[in-house]
Amino acid sequence: MALSYSTRNKRNAAFIETCNAMSVDDFGGSHEVRDAILALRPFFQGEIIFPSNKDYDADRMLSNPVFQFHPIVILYCKTEVDAALALGLCRDQGLPFSVRSGGHCTAGFSGNNGVMIDVKNLNGILIDEDAKTAVCGTGVEFGDFQQALDPYHLNVPGGECADVCVGGYVQGGGFGFTAAKYGISCDNVIEVRVLLADGTVAVSNKDKNPELLWAVCGGTGGNFGILLTVKFQLHDLDKCYGFALDWALDTDQEVEQAAQALCYLQNDYMLNSVAGPDLTLQLHIGFQYVDDSKTKMKPFLMVRGLWAGDVGQGPDVIAPLKALPGMLRDHFWEAVDTFYVMNHKLLHYPQGMPPMPPGPDPLEDKSSHYVTRDLALGEWQQMLGFMKTSLPNKSFAYMEVYGGAIAERDRLSNAFVHRDAAFNLILDVFWKDD
Ligand SMILES: Cc1cc2nc3c(=O)[nH]c(=O)nc-3n(C[C@H](O)[C@H](O)[C@H](O)COP(=O)(O)OP(=O)(O)OC[C@H]3O[C@@H](n4cnc5c(N)ncnc54)[C@H](O)[C@@H]3O)c2cc1C
The missing domain is CATH 3.30.43.10 (Uridine Diphospho-n-acetylenolpyruvylglucosamine Reductase, domain 2)
Structure with missing residues (x-):
């Protein structure tokens, strides 16, 4: 031989x-x-x-x-x-x-x-433009997926961070800048293929093994088998309108104005938003550089959002927010673009995450909590005041605002049960050494 x-x-x-x-x-x-x-x-x-x-x-x-x-x-x-x-x-x-x-x-x-x-190499993407569906391997990164969808003007809520993968993300729910419009990402999953412990592959959709689809969508990763592929129902989305609004948090008066803005957002732009489901918001409390030499940092409340309705209406929808006392006119940012580009811009324009000093990846700890009740003005003030005491480029807090299609869905329609949350509050801390 x-x-x-x-x-x-x-x-x-x-x-x-x-x-x-x-x-x-x-x-x-x-x-x-x-x-x-x-x-x-x-x-x-x-x-x-x-x-x-x-x-x-x-x-x-x-x-x-x-x-x-x-x-x-x-x-x-x-x-x-x-x-x-x-x-x-x-x-x-x-x-x-x-x-x-x-x-x-x-x-x-x-x-x-x-x-x-x-399974990061199980990363194929198959888009069916006519059926408006996509089948993804679970190693697909959302940056790649959203880029692939852009030319078809199709969308599904995906990770804001480009290298978050489909596998872990959809099993935990999945928030993105179109979540108020289309629901939490797993609400858009119509079929999964799961490698079970005995080595067989189970296909699960609304007609076949529906309980497995129910559990995988929000039941968190690593629980039911190795998720191989996810089929998403996609939605039409062409250009969208994005914006960022800032409030300074230096003086007591500025903190009070920012807290009032948060009360206003809570009343009118979270659960039962006056803007309807086309508007998805993310709020940030953290430090940013305020000089070109990048030596001085100050704390800000940053409100960013994506309007997925008629782009021409975007500025009108946020006009009441722009008019709130304390909004920094010279920080205001707005743009119209495709979803893939806008998602990137919303994370980096006009400012991104608190900047870290150069060097190896920082260590990080994160804690998140769903908030279902209204916070009083004093509680918002307390939160802003507390974040001001944190170390400038080592921590921040952000809120992913729910409501819209997330809240509308039946609480038991899949394993993601957090339908009554006004927002998910995330505290993020970074450090370079012990
Ligand atoms: C920088 C950063 C940005 C983020 N941005 C967002 C965001 O915008 N929106 C949001 O909702 N969340 C976000 N998250 C949270 C993110 O959704 C979760 O951490 C998610 O689990 C990440 O998916 P992954 O595949 O990268 O994770 P992994 O760490 O690979 O997996 C997460 C869990 O799922 C299991 N798992 C992974 N793949 C499979 C599989 N194929 N079959 C079975 N089990 C599997 C793992 O064992 C683990 O338990 C972010 C996290 C980070 C660190």
Whole structure:
């Protein structure tokens, strides 16, 4: 029989060499695990990364370096069969594992010290323009997805941050700048394919295995199997209107004006918004540079939003907000653009997240809470006053405003039950060293 010198055969030979050079302790002390991983190699199409691999330290990281996991192996699935092989390995060897799409889980649930099954390469996007649907692999990044949808003038709520992935995002709900109009992202999921623990693939839609679709949509990631693909119902969206309004928070009077603006927003632009579901808002309390040399920072309340109705009406819709006392006229920003471009601009114009000093990625801690009741003026003032005491470029708070289509949907229509929230309040803290 002729010997094949294909790249894969060379790769397999190199892999066996690597495994032979490793101690059995590197495989959790088990010869069986070592043999099972060796047996997997010829059939597994993706990369297999061990701690001895030069890329291991970068590959084991989640988006937030505060989480430090040291998996015995990282399996980068290139195909869905790879995912089944990876899951089979964990099942047969009784190995703990986690599934990672984008690695953005703020609780670190996509990492562990056993097997890390990474599905970021399951990242195909298939758009059906006529049916207005899209099927995505769960490794699809929202930046890529929204860019692909833009030429078709179609939209579905997606992660504001471009590298958040479909896999973790839709299973947690998923807020984006069109969520008030189209609902939380998982409300737009019409079919999923899930690799179950026994290695079979379950298709779930409203007619077939509907309870699995119900649970995956908002039931949080990593609970029901490996999510392989997600089919979204898309919506027409051409140009949209975006804006940003700022209030200074220096003096007591400015804090009071900002707190009054928040009361006004709460009454008229959150649950039962006078603007209707076409307006999605995000509010920020944090520090920004106020000089060109970037040495001086001051605290601001920033209100940004996207109007997904008739763009010509956008300025009228926000006119009452612009007229509120304390709104900084020279900070006002507005633009009309496609959704993909506008989503980027809304995160970076006129200001983005509190700027961090250059260097390695900061460590981060985040805490979020759904707020369902009205806050009194004094409570808003207290919140603004508290944020002013935080370290300038190390923390901020933001609110994703719900209402609209999120609130309209029946509370038990899927596992995302937070329908009565006026907003999701998120506190974010960064640091460079202990
Ligand atoms: C910088 C940043 C920006 C963010 N922006 C937004 C935002 O705009 N809107 C918003 O709603 N949220 C946002 N989030 C939160 C984000 O939605 C969640 O962290 C989400 O889980 C990220 O998805 P992921 O695939 O990147 O995460 P991962 O960390 O890969 O996964 C999250 C969870 O899902 C599981 N999981 C992942 N893939 C699969 C799969 N294929 N099958 C089964 N389980 C799986 C993981 O095991 C883990 O439990 C943001 C987070 C960060 C860090």
